[in-house]
Amino acid sequence: MQKIRVAVVYGGRSSEHGVSVVSAGSVLRALDPQRYEVVPVGITPAGQWVLTDASPETLAISGRTLPEVEKGTAVVLNTDPSASRLVALEPGDAVRALGSVDVVFPVLHGRFGEDGTIQGLLEMAGVPYVGPGVFASAAAMDKEFTKRLLRDAGLDVGRFEVLRQGRPWSPVDLAHLGLPVFVKPARAGSSVGITRVTDAADLAAAVDTAFAHDSKVIVEAATVGREIECGVLEDADGVPQASVPAEIRLRPGHDWYDFDAKYLDDACDFDVPADLPPAVTESVRTTAVAAFDALDCAGLSRVDFFVTPDDRVVVNEVNTIPGFTPISMFPRMWAATGVDYPELVDRLVAAALRRAG
Template identity: 40%
Template sequence: MKKRIGLLYGGKSAEHEVSLSTAKAVTQAVDFNEFDVFPIFITLKGEWRVGPQLSEPAQSIEQLQFTTTSEQSENNITQFINAHMENPFDVVFPLLHGTNGEDGTVQGFLEVLNIPYVGNSVLGSAAGMDKVVMKQLFEMANLPQVPYESFIRSEWEREKTAWINKCEKALGYPMFVKPANLGSSVGISKATNAEELEKAVQFALQYDRKIVIEQGIKAREIELAVLGNDTPNVSVAGEIKPMTDFYDYDSKYKDGSTALIIPADLQANVYSDLVDMAKRAFKAIDGAGLVRADFFVTDNNEIFINEVNTMPGFTPVSMYPLLWQHTDLTYPQLVKELINLALERHTEKQQLQYNRD
C-alpha cells in the first residue's frame, strides 16, 4: 500500500524561492509507484494552500504555486489539518528553509498533530537555526570555531561605537557579519573597515534582531553531509570554491559563479577528523534525519566548524544531495531513506509514556 507523503514548501521566509526550487526537485526524485504525493504550499504571507495530489513530477515552480478556490479562506491552515484527519499523511516532508520553517516552528506544529516528519526535531531545528545557540553548543562539545561576537538590535542601537571597537579589538578585519537566524547566505556581508562594518550590521538587522560577527580567516570551505538518527553516516567531503569574494546568495543559487569539488582533495587524517567532528556536531544539536556540516580548513590543516544546516537545499546545484550521489546514494534513494528515518524516529517517540500509571 502506498504511503501518503505531504511535501511542505514555500514559507514566510527570505528563502522562499529556494524552497520552491527544492520542492520541484524533490517531486522529481520521489517514486510515484511507492508514494502518493500531496503538495502543501505556504505563501510569502504565511497562507497555507493544499493542492491536489500529484500524479507526476512537477515540471515548473509555477505548477506548485496554486491559488485558493472560492471555498478556501485566505489562510486555510485548517484545510491541511482536516485533510490529515480525514486521511492521515504517513509522513510530511518539510522543504522549508530559514525562519518559519527550519527553525522549529513547523516542527512543533507537526509534533502537536502527532504527524511523522522528515528531519530534525523542534530542539535540533531551533538550535541549528540560531547561530549563537549553535556556537554555544559547539563550545560545549569542544568543537573548534573561529572567534566571534554577537549582540541584539537594542544593544547595537545603544552602544554602536563600543561594539565596533570591541569587534575590531577581539576579531580584526576582515569580518563576516551575519543574521543569527537565517540560512542560504542571506543577509551576510564582508567588512574590511569600520564604515563597512556598520553598513553590514544595518543590512543584517533587516533579517534578524540578533547578529553574529565572525573573524575572517584564509581557509578552504569544506562541507560534509550527515544522514541518520542515533547512528548517523557521513558522506565524502566536498569543497566550495566561490569565484566571488565569498559564498553569498547569488553565487550559491543564481549566477553559477561557484565551483563544487567532490570529493575534496584532503589528507586521509583530515577527512577522518572532519567525519568525527560532523558526527559530534550532529549529536550536539540532537540531530535527526539530516544536516550538512560546514567547516573551514586552513593551509596547515587546522579545522574549524562553521555551522550545521538542518534543512540543506535539494536543488540540482545543492551540495547535500551531490555529496550523497558521490557516496553511492542516488537522489531517489536519499529521499526514500529520509522518509524511512522520519518514520523510525516517530515510532520511537510513540513508545514514550505520558501518564504515571
C-alpha cells in the first residue's frame, strides 16, 4: 500500500510557538510509519519554513522551557495547484524538489496558524489540509466574531465589550459588565496577554497588556461556573460528533486557567469525563456541535464552556486547532470516548482527504 505523504507544519510566528512545537511532537509520535511518510516542516519565530529532522523526543517541554524551531533546510511551498510540491532551497541557492504532498497537518496555534492565513495559502496551492477552512478559522480566532456568530445561532456567550486601539474608551463603558472581568487580546490563544481584573483601577493596565498582543481587545464579564470542554470530530460520513465532556479543576494557588497553569505548572486536575448530570452532559455535547456548525467548521474543533450553578451552558471559545500536547484535553476527551490518539490522527487525515475529493 502506498503511503500517504503528510507534511506536519508546526512552530510559527505567534506567541504560541512553543506550544505548537510540543503539540507537533505528539502528532509525529502518533502517525503510523507503516501508513504515512511524514515530512516535518517547522516555521521559525521569524517565519522561515525549514525542513527539520525533528524527533518527537526533542519536541517537549524541558523544565519550564518550551522548545523552539531553530534550524533546518529552508523550504517553500509551490502555490501552483498543479504541483502541490515542497521545494528545498539548498546552500548556494540550489533548488531541490521534495515531491508532492498528499495532505498538510497544520499544528499551528495563534496568528498565522489557526486564523485562516495558512489555510488560504494551502487552498491556493491546492493541498488538502486537516481542520476547518479559511472562514471558520478566521472567525474562531477572532473572539468578537466568534461570539457574534454563536449569539446569532441562539447560543449563550455571556456579556462582552470590544475595544479598538486608538479609539477612546472609559471604565464607565465597561461598568455594566461588573467585576471581575477578563481582558483579552481578541485574536490570541493559550491565555497569552489575558488579565483577570478585580479592581476597576487595574483596567487600564490590563487593556494595555492586551493591546501589546493585538489591536483589538475583548472584555468579558466573568461567568461563575465550572470550566468544561468538549471535542467535536467528523465521522466517516463527515457528520460532526461530540466527545464526552471534560472538566478542568484548578488547584489552590491559581485563580484562573492561565498560561502557566496550562503548560508549566502542575496546577490542574482533569475529570474525563466530567461529572455532570446526564441532561447537562447532553446539552454540552449538543451545543458543541451547534457551535461547530455555526462557524462552518470542518474536521475538528474544541469548544470551551462554563456551566453555571443553575446548569446554564455558556460558550466561551471555539478552537479550530486545539492543543495536541500530552496533557491537551482534545485527545484525552476522544480517548475517553473510545477514539485513541493514533485513530484520532487517522480520522483527521482521512477527513482532510475526503473534503478534497
